[in-house]
Amino acid sequence: xxPVKVGLLGLGTVGTGVVRIVEGNQEDLSSQVGxxxxxxxxxxxxxxxxxxxxxxxxxxxxxPWEVIRDPEIDVIVEVMGGIxxxxxxxxxxxxxxxxxxTANKDLMALHGSEILAKAQEKQCDVFxxxxxxxxxxxxxxxxxxxxxxxxMKIMGIVNGTTNYIxxxxxxxxASYLDVLKEAQxxxxxxxxxxxxxxxxxxxxxxxxxxxxxxxxxxxxxxxxVSGISGVSKEDIAFAKRLGYEMKLLGIAERQDEEFxxxxxxxxIRASHPIASVxxxxxxxxxYGQAVGETMFYxxxxxxxxxxxxxxxxxxAVIKNLKLGVNGLxxxxxxxxxxxxxxxxxxxxxxxxxxxxxxxxVLAKIxxxxxxxxxxxxxxxxxxxxxNPDAEIIIVTHNASKASMNKVMRHLEQLNVIHRIKSHYRxxx
Ligand code: HSE
Numbered sequence: 001x002x003p004v005k006v007g008l009l010g011l012g013t014v015g016t017g018v019v020r021i022v023e024g025n026q027e028d029l030s031s032q033v034g035x036x037x038x039x040x041x042x043x044x045x046x047x048x049x050x051x052x053x054x055x056x057x058x059x060x061x062x063x064p065w066e067v068i069r070d071p072e073i074d075v076i077v078e079v080m081g082g083i084x085x086x087x088x089x090x091x092x093x094x095x096x097x098x099x100x101x102t103a104n105k106d107l108m109a110l111h112g113s114e115i116l117a118k119a120q121e122k123q124c125d126v127f128x129x130x131x132x133x134x135x136x137x138x139x140x141x142x143x144x145x146x147x148x149x150x151x152m153k154i155m156g157i158v159n160g161t162t163n164y165i166x167x168x169x170x171x172x173x174a175s176y177l178d179v180l181k182e183a184q185x186x187x188x189x190x191x192x193x194x195x196x197x198x199x200x201x202x203x204x205x206x207x208x209x210x211x212x213x214x215x216x217x218x219x220x221x222x223x224x225v226s227g228i229s230g231v232s233k234e235d236i237a238f239a240k241r242l243g244y245e246m247k248l249l250g251i252a253e254r255q256d257e258e259f260x261x262x263x264x265x266x267x268i269r270a271s272h273p274i275a276s277v278x279x280x281x282x283x284x285x286x287y288g289q290a291v292g293e294t295m296f297y298x299x300x301x302x303x304x305x306x307x308x309x310x311x312x313x314x315x316a317v318i319k320n321l322k323l324g325v326n327g328l329x330x331x332x333x334x335x336x337x338x339x340x341x342x343x344x345x346x347x348x349x350x351x352x353x354x355x356x357x358x359x360x361v362l363a364k365i366x367x368x369x370x371x372x373x374x375x376x377x378x379x380x381x382x383x384x385x386x387n388p389d390a391e392i393i394i395v396t397h398n399a400s401k402a403s404m405n406k407v408m409r410h411l412e413q414l415n416v417i418h419r420i421k422s423h424y425r426x427x428x
Pocket of ligand 1: 158159160161162196201300301
């Protein structure tokens, strides 16, 4: 049987995992697709670099265009990362009728609609399962598993680095900076951790999940983002005392046909299944109108989990190739985009305030909430052993984001409040 020929762009940890799975599981894979799968060419940055796996040197090039232009190659697997240059390679490969498997969330979040439109024009597949939550088959699940349902909510822990940091802070009472340093030493966090800790990586993944879940074109700029660099060990201790865990949650919610999407450190009720997802693991909780609650858990990164998703995509492309149906299963968003305004986004809030410890202060503060019609769930005051301030912890009932913005602006003007120490979204 004629082999299906694959061009690999990138041979780093994930690319190495792809070669290992394709070669190691060849018998099983070729039985599934009906022909051998051959990694024909590999583009790398440095051809001299020593590799963990043995690769025939004649397959290796440092020019990705050689791979893209090779007429023998049917499918391009892109694991080199990057945005502008990589987009050019992928668009040119599609122009030449090659199918694409990519792990590139940055590219898909920023240019997914252009790439998918080109794929449709050329009747090619573009699969990107590994771009969100590495080894968890969440993209296929949203496209196929939920095709009969209406997804109302997606909550994701889709960034392993921040989940590792917050889990350690919660379990060991450690500070953000200490755990970040440890995560960098262990290789979990990058030397420049900005994209992970400030929520950008998670926002890109949530834009992809939102697009698929709500079948509308969710762009990165639709996602409101805040990261974990301001989360203190005291915040986490308060969260635990109130029965919550702190997680960097991506939350995409739909009501009628309008949706909101955000990434922020969130206090989630400890009994919620996603609250117990710790360490570098990822999880995606999906609430479907008909099915109710579901949750998908697993490794969000790492060579072999990510490679598993990539090779599964490769199998899907080749099965389509055999059936002659490539390019027919793309989800091109078909719903008009309707973003909720801040008046229509509701959630509970946690606030920690440092205030004067004297008569009438609490009344002045609660008056502000009443003025903007924000109802309170609980108010607790405690003495602070480190300074003469009192600490006031306030948890609201569901309140609109717009009302809470007004409350926050007003609280900032109150001179009895020395500091608004923390403000978090509360779920569950
Ligand atoms: N930097 C990501 C994370 C892994 O920490 O989850 C790749 O998406």
